[in-house]
Amino acid sequence: xxxxxxxxxxxxxxxxxxxxxxxxxxxxxxxxxxxxxxxxxxxxxxxxxxxxxxxxxxxxxxxxxxxxxxxxxxxxxxxxxxxxxxxxxxxxxxxxxxxxxxxxxxxxxxxxxxxxxxxxxxxxxxxxxxxxxxxxxxxxxxxxxxxxxxxxxxxxxxxxxxxxxxxxxxx
Amino acid sequence: xxxxxxxxxxxxxxxxxxxxxxxxxxxxxxxxxxxxxxxxxxxxxxxxxxxxxxxxxxxxxxxxxxxxxxxxxxxxxxxxxxxxxxxxxxxxxxxxxxxxxxxxxxxxxxxxxxxxxxxxxxxxxxxxxxxxxxxxxxxxxxxxxxxxxxxxxxxxxxxxxxxxxxxxxxxxxxxxxxxxxxxxxxxxxxxxxxxxxxxxxxxxxxxxxxxxxxxxxxxxxxxxxxxxxxxxxxxxxxxxxxxxxxxxxxxxxxxxxxxxxxxxxxxxxxxxxxxxxxxxxxxxxxxxxxxxxxxxxxxxxxxxxxxxxxxxxxxxxxxxxxxxxxxxxxxxxxxxxxxxxxxxxxxxxxxxxxxxxxxxxxxxxxxxxxxxxxxxxxxxxxxxxxxxxxxxx
Amino acid sequence: xxxxxxxxxxxxxxxxxxxxxxxxxxxxxxxxxxxxxxxxxxxxxxxxxxxxxxxxxxxxxxxxxxxxxxxxxxxxxxxxxxxxxxxxxxxxxxxxxxxxxxxxxxxxxxxxxxxxxxxxxxxxxxxxxxxxxxxxxxxxxxxxxxxxxxxxxxxxxxxxxxxxxxxxxx
Numbered sequence: 001x002x003x004x005x006x007x008x009x010x011x012x013x014x015x016x017x018x019x020x021x022x023x024x025x026x027x028x029x030x031x032x033x034x035x036x037x038x039x040x041x042x043x044x045x046x047x048x049x050x051x052x053x054x055x056x057x058x059x060x061x062x063x064x065x066x067x068x069x070x071x072x073x074x075x076x077x078x079x080x081x082x083x084x085x086x087x088x089x090x091x092x093x094x095x096x097x098x099x100x101x102x103x104x105x106x107x108x109x110x111x112x113x114x115x116x117x118x119x120x121x122x123x124x125x126x127x128x129x130x131x132x133x134x135x136x137x138x139x140x141x142x143x144x145x146x147x148x149x150x151x152x153x154x155x156x157x158x159x160x161x162x163x164x165x166x167x168x169x170x171x
Numbered sequence: 172x173x174x175x176x177x178x179x180x181x182x183x184x185x186x187x188x189x190x191x192x193x194x195x196x197x198x199x200x201x202x203x204x205x206x207x208x209x210x211x212x213x214x215x216x217x218x219x220x221x222x223x224x225x226x227x228x229x230x231x232x233x234x235x236x237x238x239x240x241x242x243x244x245x246x247x248x249x250x251x252x253x254x255x256x257x258x259x260x261x262x263x264x265x266x267x268x269x270x271x272x273x274x275x276x277x278x279x280x281x282x283x284x285x286x287x288x289x290x291x292x293x294x295x296x297x298x299x300x301x302x303x304x305x306x307x308x309x310x311x312x313x314x315x316x317x318x319x320x321x322x323x324x325x326x327x328x329x330x331x332x333x334x335x336x337x338x339x340x341x342x343x344x345x346x347x348x349x350x351x352x353x354x355x356x357x358x359x360x361x362x363x364x365x366x367x368x369x370x371x372x373x374x375x376x377x378x379x380x381x382x383x384x385x386x387x388x389x390x391x392x393x394x395x396x397x398x399x400x401x402x403x404x405x406x407x408x409x410x411x412x413x414x415x416x417x418x419x420x421x422x423x424x425x426x427x428x429x430x431x432x433x434x435x436x437x438x439x440x441x442x443x444x445x446x447x448x449x450x451x452x453x454x455x456x457x458x459x460x461x462x463x464x465x466x467x468x469x470x471x472x473x474x475x476x477x478x479x480x481x482x483x484x485x486x487x488x489x490x491x492x493x494x495x496x497x498x499x500x501x502x503x504x505x506x507x508x509x510x511x512x513x514x515x516x517x518x519x520x521x522x523x524x525x526x527x528x529x530x531x532x533x534x535x536x537x538x539x540x541x542x543x544x545x546x547x548x549x550x551x552x553x554x555x556x557x558x559x560x561x562x563x564x
Numbered sequence: 565x566x567x568x569x570x571x572x573x574x575x576x577x578x579x580x581x582x583x584x585x586x587x588x589x590x591x592x593x594x595x596x597x598x599x600x601x602x603x604x605x606x607x608x609x610x611x612x613x614x615x616x617x618x619x620x621x622x623x624x625x626x627x628x629x630x631x632x633x634x635x636x637x638x639x640x641x642x643x644x645x646x647x648x649x650x651x652x653x654x655x656x657x658x659x660x661x662x663x664x665x666x667x668x669x670x671x672x673x674x675x676x677x678x679x680x681x682x683x684x685x686x687x688x689x690x691x692x693x694x695x696x697x698x699x700x701x702x703x704x705x706x707x708x709x710x711x712x713x714x715x716x717x718x719x720x721x722x723x724x725x726x727x728x729x730x731x732x733x734x
Contacts (some may be wrong), residue, residue, distance in 0.1 A: 033188065035195055036217060036560050037242035037323065040286070047305035062190035077563075079702035080195060080216045083187055109236065112702070113717035114220035117731075125733060133323060186718055215700040220716075222685075223709055227716055348604050383618055385646070388674030399646070406649045495587040498642065498651070500619075511640070515629060526620040526642070534677040564701060 024068070024094065025147040027055070031067030031091065032060045033084070035074025038101040041133040042073045043113065055143065064090040069146075072125075075103035076116045086125045098127045098146060101134060102163035108132060180208060185548070187216050189420040193290060194559030198536075198548065200530045205544050210537045216532075217563040224327050225523040229489035231255060231330055233523065238324040240525065241561040246315075247503040249328040252523075254409055255499035255510040259492050260464060267455040268332045269411035274345070274448040275318070275327065276410075277441040281352065282311045283504035284434050291431070291553035292363060295372050300362065307355050315346045331465035332458030345449055352442055357434060363431070373427040377539040377551035380425060387535040390528050391506030392433045393555055397425035403502040415444050427554040434556075464490045489518035504557055505529050523564060529557040565650045566591055572613065577603055592640075592653040600656060601666045607643065608671055617644040618668070619651070621678040623686040627712040636660035637688055641668075658688065667693040685710040 034042055045052050046060065061067040064087050076084055088097070099119050102108035105128045107117035119125065126149065129142035185198040189438035201209040221240060225233045237252045238245040250272055257264065289304030312322050317338040319325025325335050363369050379389070381397040387505035394401060402419045404412045420436035422429030459465055462481055471478035506528025515521040532555045539551045566586075573581050573593065580599035584680040596733045607615040620642040626632050635657030644651045657664060663712065667690035668675040679690045680699040687708035690696060707714050 037239055039194075040242060041323065043301075044308075047309075048302050049306065049309050075217065075219060077216060077218050077702075078705070079218065080187065083216075087188060091535060091551050107719075109239075110219050110221075110224065111718050112220045112224055113705070113714075117719055135322060215702070217696075218700045220709060227718075243706060261588070286572050383673075388618055388672070388678075401646055407651075497588050498590060498653070500651075507619070509620060509642075511620070511642075513624060522622075522624050524620070525621040526622075530677065530681075531674055534674065538673075 018151070021151045021153055025150045026145075027056045027058070028068045028096075029059060029061050029066065029151075030057050030069045030071050031062075031087075032063055032074050033070055033074075033087065034081070034116060035076065036103070037070070038073035038104070038133045041136060042071060042100065042139065043102060045136040045139050050140065052140065052143070055140070056142075057148075064088075065092065067091060070095065070097045071100055072097065072104045073100040073118050075101075075108060075110060076119050077114055078116060081116050081122055084119065085122050096126045096146060096150070097123055098129065099125045100129045100131075100139060100142070102130055102132045105130060178203060193552065193557060196533075196552070196557070196559060196562075197441065198552075200545065200548065202545065207540055207543055207545060207548060210540045210548065212533055212536055213561070214533070214562050217559045219560075219564060221564045222523055222525065225520055226372050227519065229518055230492070230520060231485075231489065233520065234324050234329070235324065237525075239327055239560060240527075240564055241283075241503065241505065241508075241529070241558050242285050242323065243558055244279045244504045244517075245324050246279040246327065247501065247508065249326060250276055250410070251499060251501045251503070251508050251510045252512075253328045254328050254501065255497055255512050256492070258497045258499055259495065259512060259514060260330075260461075260490075262331050262459055262461055262464065264332055264459050265457070266411070266453045268457060268459075270448050270452050271333060271337060271457075272328065272410050273412065273415065274452075275314075277444045277448070278311050278314060278345075278348070280441050280504045281348075281438050282308055284438050285311075287434065287504075287553075287556050288359060288431075289306075291556075292369075294549050294553045297363065297366075297369065301358070303355070303358065305534060307351065310351060312343070314348065317341060317344055329458070331458070331461055331464075336457050341509070345445065349442060349446060349449075352438070356438060360435065364435075370428065372546070372550055373431065373554075375383045376427045376543065376547045377425070377554055378424065378426045379539050383538060384425070384535070387538065388531045389506070389535055391502075391504070391532070391556075392430050392437065393506070393532050393535075395419065395433055396422035396429040398423060401548075403500050403507055407500065409499070411500060415447050417441075417444050424427055427550050430554045430556075451537060491516060491518050503528060505558065505561070506532060523563075527561045527564060529555075529559075529561045533557050533562055565648055568613065571719060572607075574608070576606060590651070590653065592655050594655050594657070597656045597658065597665050600654070601668070601670075603654070604641075604643075604668055604671055613645060614647045615643045615645045617646055618672040618674050618678075619644050620640070621675065621682055623682045623688060623710070625686065625710065625712050637663045637686065639665060639688060653730050663687065664689040664691060669693055684708075687711065721726065 033040055070088060099105045104119045107115055127142050127146045129139055131138050181202045183200050183202060185199045185200060187195040195547050197213040199211045200207055221236050224236055234249055234252060237248045240248055285304045287309045289301040292300035315325045317321055317340060319327040379397055381399050384394050384397045385399060398421055400419060400421055405419060417440045420433045422433055434484055466485055467478040467481055492514045494514060494516045498511045500507050500509040508528055509526030511524040512520055513522040540548050577599055580595045582594040607613060610679055622640045624638040626636055637658040639656045641654040658665060667679055679693055680696060683687055684698045684700050685708060701709060720732050722731055
């Protein structure tokens with residue numbers, strides 16, 4: 001005799017954590033921070049051939065106050081870096097960051113005085129998608145892997161982690 | 172208490188992060204109610220130092236960085252650079268290369284205008300145009316992918332010719348574009364040209380006269396909208412353009428609506444050029460034979476000693492052009508794109524200067540917008556068709 | 565058309581031209597910097613030549629080159645005539661310690677942003693420009709990036725043996 005026979009068929013049992021994570025990943029709204037060439041591929045991903053709205057990203061919010069996922073698409077120059085940091089701080093918790101393309105992940109082909117070598121020097125990044133620019137299928141795989149990561153998150157308070165790499169010292 | 176209250180103006184910021192500024196552009200507006208008194212654009216948020224980077228790379232290694240300046244029309248940038256270096260080195264390319272380059276550059280023009288029409292109509296409020304334009308763009312991207320392997324930045328042109336032979340399904344893919352595009356253009360016209368809301372928002376908005384346009388250095392559809400007949404393809408032809416037949420559309424008023432009509436018509440003329448290029452494509456090699464500058468064909472490298480040595484030297488050390496400087500201008504979709512390359516006899520460029528059409532066009536924005544309403548600023552920015560990667564380089 | 569231009573310079577400004585150069589079909593005039601504004605005004609107003617279009621202003625740095633004594637910096641004005649479809653270049657050499665030259669904003673409005681960019685990236689000042697401030701680089705960047713003595717700031721890539729140290733910059 002077990003408890004399972006007493007429960008009728010129409011009740012689902014789960015943990016609170018799984019429930020919350022499922023609802024968070026199923027309707028994550030992106031804040032498309034399109035800066036350069038990767039922004040055009042991001043727009044193609046939201047376009048008719050590779051439709052991203054079927055994964056829950058229905059609308060791309062222009063305002064950071066209403067978005068969950070910040071997709072940094074494109075090269076971040078030194079003049080733009082404080083603005084990226086300010087926009088990240090304006091997003092309400094819970095928030096995730098996906099760095100799209102080679103220039104946002106590590107500086108890309110531009111290794112010089114004007115480009116920040118990786119956006120993870122100023123904000124913490126959850127998923128890196130390489131490519132120059134990445135194909136829409138690559139971006140979709142990155143987003144789906146991010147969903148898997150979100151579904152495993154504990155419900156305890158997310159500490160805002162500090163960026164791991166120290167900024168460079170000039171010779 | 173005074174009789175009339177003092178009117179104070181309001182300063183607002185159309186910030187760097189904005190859904191309708193096509194990139195990271197900041198416009199500082201001084202408003203009196205809804206009328207714009209002063210508009211000051213601030214740029215530099217995407218400055219990449221491409222000109223400085225080009226001084227530290229060999230001549231053929233600069234080609235991928237030129238792709239990333241105007242990222243909506245990458246093959247135009249490649250063409251300008253390759254033509255400039257070929258002028259410096261006095262290399263004559265075979266006729267097949269000229270036809271192939273013209274074909275791909277005109278496809279690039281259509282691609283750039285499609286993204287323009289999608290985003291411009293989206294800013295004005297016609298949201299479904301974006302989906303239609305991106306659907307047609309996928310057909311052109313298929314051609315890019317067959318040629319160069321990459322969807323956007325295929326870097327298919329090289330100094331002295333093309334990177335590789337044209338792919339076997341090239342004709343089929345270009346025919347698909349030629350079959351679909353005329354009907355698509357009719358669809359766009361039906362949606363926008365006689366639409367009352369679109370006409371109210373674009374006629375008599377963002378006007379600039381012909382004399383002002385020449386003084387501000389405008390080029391491209393923004394200049395032709397005011398009635399000035401200047402197109403580099405007809406005035407100083409390059410890469411075999413004199414063999415093709417096409418017309419240049421001109422506007423009358425110089426407002427946003429005229430520029431829209433001109434770009435639609437330019438897409439039609441590009442289809443005409445592509446049809447002529449596809450039908451008349453000559454046979455022949457896809458690269459010039461210049462030992463020491465252009466890579467030798469692969470069969471020769473496998474079997475002959477001199478070709479192997481030349482191949483090795485070109486890849487590791489590059490070539491040394493004569494001392495001097497050239498300027499080559501082409502008609503990019505945005506305007507007159509110019510490359511000024513100065514060489515001091517070594518294997519790296521001494522200075523590569525890019526004359527960006529969007530940078531010079533954007534400096535005329537205050538003239539177009541002052542005295543109008545706030546919503547007209549968005550329509551005017553869209554109609555100049557700027558790409559911030561080119562403005563800031 | 566080249567003959568008409570050479571005649572124009574001979575007749576009106578023969579003392580200003582240092583030398584005439586022709587390379588790959590392009591004509592350039594090297595002039596002294598004091599005559600720049602007068603020459604451009606005359607070319608703009610001339611009814612026959614009509615050089616009303618300023619395409620581009622470009623700057624070069626000839627540090628450590630064999631002809632550096634003529635002047636370290638060079639400013640090149642790219643003028644085009646819509647009537648004759650002809651393009652030519654006016655080149656001016658400037659000394660290294662105080663590079664300054666007249667501004668052309670009184671004739672062409674296109675010169676406004678083009679001169680600001682030359683000032684920002686190369687450090688050449690223009691007299692008479694209404695608003696000569698930085699346009700492309702951030703406000704806290706010191707120095708002028710396109711000069712030959714400004715380093716590219718290339719960060720060497722790190723490998724597993726030195727991944728925990730900050731990167732070396734050249």
